[in-house]
Amino acid sequence: MSKDVEWVMIGLDPKMSRRQGMPPQLPIPKSEFEGLADKGLSIDNARKWIKSFLNDSPAGKDGNWRKKNSQLVSALEVFLDKAPLLDRAQNGFAENDFEKALSALKRIASMDPDDHAARLNLAAAQTALRDYPAALKTYQSIRKTFEGDADYHVGLGQVHATMGNKDAAIDEFVLALEAQPDCQPALDALAKLGVLVPVYENPRDATSLTYVRSDKVDEYLTSVWDAEARDAAYYLEQLAYHERESRPLVVLAIADRIVKLGDAASVERGELARIAALRDLGRRDEALAAAKAYVEKAPKSAGAHVELGRCLAALGNVDEARAALDKALEADPGDLLALQYRFWPADAATNIQGVSNAIPALTAFAEAHPNAVGAWRSLARAKIATGAKDEGIDLLKKAVALRADDDDLRAELWTQLGNEKRYQEIVDDAGKLENLAKRDWKLRWNEAEAYLGLEKKIEARGAFSAINFDDSLHVDIRKRAKRAVKSIDEGLTLGGVMSNPETPPAAT
DSSP, X not given: OOTTOXXXXXXXXXXXXXXXXXXXXXXXXXXXXXXXXXXXXXXXXXXXXXXXXXHHSHHHHOHHHHHHTHHHHHHHHHHHHTHHHHHHHHHHHHTTOHHHXXXXXXXXXXXXXXXXXXXXXXXXXXXXXXXXXXXXHHHHHTHHHHTTOHHHHHHHHXXXXXXXXXXXXXXXXXXXXXXXXXXXXXXXXXXXXXXXXXXXXXXXXXXXXXXEEGGGHHHHHHHHHTTSOOOHHHHHHHHHHHHHTTOHHHHHHHHHHHHHHXXXXXXHHHHHHHHHHHHHTTOHHHHHHHHHHHHHHOTTOHHHHHHHHHHHHHTTXXXXXXXXXXXXXXXXXXXXXXXXXXXXXXXXXXOHHHHHHHHHHHHHHHHHXXXXXXXHHHHHHHHHHTTOHHHHHXXXXXXXXXXXXXXXXXXXXXXXXXHTTOHHHHHHHXXXXXXXXXXXXXXXXXXXXXXXXXXXXXXXXXXXXXXXXXXXXXXXXXXXXXXXXXXXXXXXXXXXXXXXXXXXXXXX
């Protein structure tokens, strides 16, 4: 830079100086000063100008000026001297070498106690190294400087949360949101702590995601539902979504609305959901009364008898519960829940011997009701659970043959075929179906995974992409499909992409 440069010395706001790790005053070429407001002040330019000022300007070379302004000169020289250490710290973070970053940042903090930007990064390095007490101390030492900065409050909040200081963590995350209302890390952290609940107003629209206080979810959703007239289809979609999210209080409110609508095609779904929600909320006597009332109203409903049986079992009335389940199976021998609670052990997930012991009775029941698709399906699940996978798959095929239009059943068959790497059978079966693009998303997902298992990545990518762009599906399903496409593009194998995101449970 020319020795004839005119210089302007500007003073920085003390808090801003500490936040950026800058000297309290900076020399700036007069020719650059006017455009500074538009261009902003970069660290690289600050270093360049300081170096030029100290080495080339008349003031910088004047011993008397240096002596009179010794504190400023020292601050400017320290700013230049710590540049290599800042680079080392940045490289350490980039390489996940937090010890390297920590060492460099400690030296900077020693050289320049007012560089609070370095101290903020030091706290991050200490957190990464799980030295939480040290990180907490560092964060607290710079609070006055960074108060009102969302990233600062999130970092400190995460340390508090890790140390078990829940109330203090919540306070910091709330401060982060006050500083930046859309601060996603703070929203996610408060959701993890149970303070907020992420809710899709429309499960098919990613932009409808909002965060609601956990104790106000039902109140908030009521305001959404009341905003305009809603039909039964809308409430059924809401019901399925909130059942998956295990929100019985919300499910109860939706079920009540479905029942009040009186739509013949959905009222049973609402009644059964209402009973289950009452039971899940611990209101067992109310659930039992509701189940008995609905059985009287709909004595031929298998679901009504199932819910009555579950309510009775929850209250310890085992014999009465079994009688109710037998009534359910009289009404519908293929009801999966009735079969589950009547024949399977309660701890089926861990009691393989109990499942094995149930197979003879299940087999006898299925043979006595040869057209009951659910009976063969339940038996197939029991076989698979006990290791007889080929037998189980054959039984699922038998069930599919009895009810070829049941997409959920076929998806379960394809899932089991995929688990056994029998991908070609899935592709062959898919080729026999019409309008697969309009069928249940689980079928399409299984087909995509089968293509990937056969190393047909172009076909797999196309199938996952079609799911991703299907706006009739729940947003979480589309997100998974998008991740699958990305994984294929990155060259990952089937296992690296993901397994079927919704393997059918023991009873549905």
